[in-house]
Amino acid sequence: MFTSEKGVVEEWLSEFKTLPETSLKSYATNLKDKSSLVSSLYKVIQEPQSELLEPVCHQLFEFYRSGEEQLLRFTLQFLPELIWCYLAVSASRNVHSSGCIEALLLGVYNLEIVDKQGHSKVLSFTIPSLSKPSVYHEPSSIGSMALTESALSQHGLSKVVYSGPHPQREMLTAQNRFEVLTFLLLCYNATLTYMPSVSLQSLCQICSRISVCGYPRQHVRKYKGVSSRIPVSSGFMVQMLTGIYFAFYNGEWDLAQKALDDIIYRAQLELYPEPLLVANAIKASLPHGPMKSSKEGTRCIQVEITPTSSRISRNAVTSMSIRGHRWKRHEQPDNNNDTTELGILVIPEISVTNVAGERTGNGEKGRTVGEIDAQHLQGVQETATDPRTESKGLPEIRRQKSVRKMMEDGINSPGRVQF
Numbered sequence: 001m002f003t004s005e006k007g008v009v010e011e012w013l014s015e016f017k018t019l020p021e022t023s024l025k026s027y028a029t030n031l032k033d034k035s036s037l038v039s040s041l042y043k044v045i046q047e048p049q050s051e052l053l054e055p056v057c058h059q060l061f062e063f064y065r066s067g068e069e070q071l072l073r074f075t076l077q078f079l080p081e082l083i084w085c086y087l088a089v090s091a092s093r094n095v096h097s098s099g100c101i102e103a104l105l106l107g108v109y110n111l112e113i114v115d116k117q118g119h120s121k122v123l124s125f126t127i128p129s130l131s132k133p134s135v136y137h138e139p140s141s142i143g144s145m146a147l148t149e150s151a152l153s154q155h156g157l158s159k160v161v162y163s164g165p166h167p168q169r170e171m172l173t174a175q176n177r178f179e180v181l182t183f184l185l186l187c188y189n190a191t192l193t194y195m196p197s198v199s200l201q202s203l204c205q206i207c208s209r210i211s212v213c214g215y216p217r218q219h220v221r222k223y224k225g226v227s228s229r230i231p232v233s234s235g236f237m238v239q240m241l242t243g244i245y246f247a248f249y250n251g252e253w254d255l256a257q258k259a260l261d262d263i264i265y266r267a268q269l270e271l272y273p274e275p276l277l278v279a280n281a282i283k284a285s286l287p288h289g290p291m292k293s294s295k296e297g298t299r300c301i302q303v304e305i306t307p308t309s310s311r312i313s314r315n316a317v318t319s320m321s322i323r324g325h326r327w328k329r330h331e332q333p334d335n336n337n338d339t340t341e342l343g344i345l346v347i348p349e350i351s352v353t354n355v356a357g358e359r360t361g362n363g364e365k366g367r368t369v370g371e372i373d374a375q376h377l378q379g380v381q382e383t384a385t386d387p388r389t390e391s392k393g394l395p396e397i398r399r400q401k402s403v404r405k406m407m408e409d410g411i412n413s414p415g416r417v418q419f
Contacts, residue, residue, distance in 0.1 A: 005040040009052055012037055013059055028070035038077075038198060045081050048089055048098065057100040061107045075108070077199040079188045080243075083181055084206035088226045090177075091213070102172050109180050112187050113166040120165030127159040178233040185239035192246045200247045204255035207240045211259075211266035221262075237263060237275040245282050253290035 012034075019027055031037075044052045060078065063071035082101055089098035115121055169180055188195075188203075212218045214229030241263060247256040260279060267275040 005036075005043060006052065008037055008040045009044055009056065012041075013052075013055055016059060016062070024066065024068055025070075028068045028074070031074055032070065032196070038196075041078065042081060042198070042202070045078060045085055045101075048085060048101075054100040057104040061104050064108055065111055073191055073194045076188055076191055077195055078202075079108075079184060080199065080203040080206045083184065084209060086172075087181075087210060087230050091226055091228045091230050105180065105184060106169055106172065108187070109166075109184055110168050112183070113164070113168065122165055123163040125161045125163070127161060129159075178231075178236050182233065182236045182239055185236065185243070189239060189242045189246075192243060197251055200243075200250060200252045201255055203240075203243045204247055204252055204259040207244060207259040208255075208262040210240075211237075211262040215266070215269065217262065217265055221258075232266070232270075234270075234272040234274045237267060237272060238278055241275060241278045241282060248282075248286065 016027075041056060044050050044056050047053065060075045064075045066072075082105060086098050086101045086105060089101070113121055166179075166183060169176055172180060192200075208221065209223055209226075210230050210232060212221055212223065213226050218227070241260070244256045244259050244263070247259075260283060263275060264279045264283070267279060
């Protein structure tokens with residue numbers, strides 16, 4: 001660590017001690033623009049033997065419990081690096097050098113599990129139902145669901161998953177270590193949209209390191225330092241994937257891609273189903289190339305909005321559209337020269353012999369509507385003989401539908417025939 005960087009950190013430590021409470025908000029607003037201070041603090045955290053590590057951890061905890069939102073986020077941006085340093089020191093069996101980092105992590109955890117009144121928090125997550133629309137899907141695009149007794153009993157019910165209450169911890173042990181670290185990563189992921197690029201880069205790097213340390217891939221990645229395996233839990237890996245998924249769409253494509261591959265590699269070795277499911281789902285949904293993302297402004301994961309119901313139903317296939325298509329196919333052209341005279345009825349023919357050409361129905365071309373109506377009232381049914389089918393001995397086609405009914409339905413409605 002250079003002398004100039006050390007001086008920046010020492011100035012930051014002394015400045016906050018003499019800061020009046022009325023200037024806390026303006027101080028917090030200007031703090032995020034000090035990039036040189038942030039890079040210097042990262043170097044302090046990465047050196048467990050640094051004499052500045054303990055006062056830095058103490059001040060970061062003071063920031064977090066001050067209640068100022070900007071100071072809280074300033075502390076959270078270092079959380080991935082703090083977790084990596086703690087795990088690396090724990091893997092090397094040098095527990096004494098990680099005391100201040102462990103105290104900071106425990107302090108943040110114990111503050112997050114209680115509300116302002118000191119009561120234990122219970123986090124709730126509502127699992128979305130496919131029967132209700134969201135920004136990700138439209139129920140009408142899925143199709144109709146069978147109204148079974150089981151489906152009706154579940155209609156309108158939403159499943160809620162609860163997390164907590166979490167017990168307070170006085171120290172980190174091998175038994176509760178990843179319970180605490182998983183919850184801390186959950187808090188970090190809740191503020192991902194406020195994290196700077198340097199924090200997302202740190203997240204991707206530590207996820208990759210944690211996944212491959214002690215395995216043959218560590219030599220491929222050329223990671224030095226820790227050579228022993230770092231145990232991880234399934235839930236901790238899922239929280240790592242949540243942050244990596246965000247980094248993909250916010251300017252850190254290459255680092256996120258490397259971290260995703262390493263997590264899949266580790267999950268396959270550990271046979272963890274949840275991380276494998278989430279990681280492969282992320283990998284399958286990624287575009288073919290890096291996403292263009294602005295470094296400024298609000299960050300978000302880009303999703304494609306499902307079309308609304310009106311857009312879907314415009315070209316939907318319904319029984320009415322099928323019926324209309326069948327009528328159009330059998331309708332006669334309106335510009336036929338033989339039907340220009342007023343009062344002339346032409347009965348369309350449905351060919352059953354696959355013989356090309358058209359003929360007038362039942363030999364009644366040229367007969368007026370009145371004559372046909374009178375003949376129908378007398379109960380007379382004429383037999384039509386097709387000269388093209390007479391020699392083949394095919395059965396005659398008899399007209400059975402009422403002409404009056406056809407006239408009510410429309411002049412060009414197709415007649416019903418019986419063989």
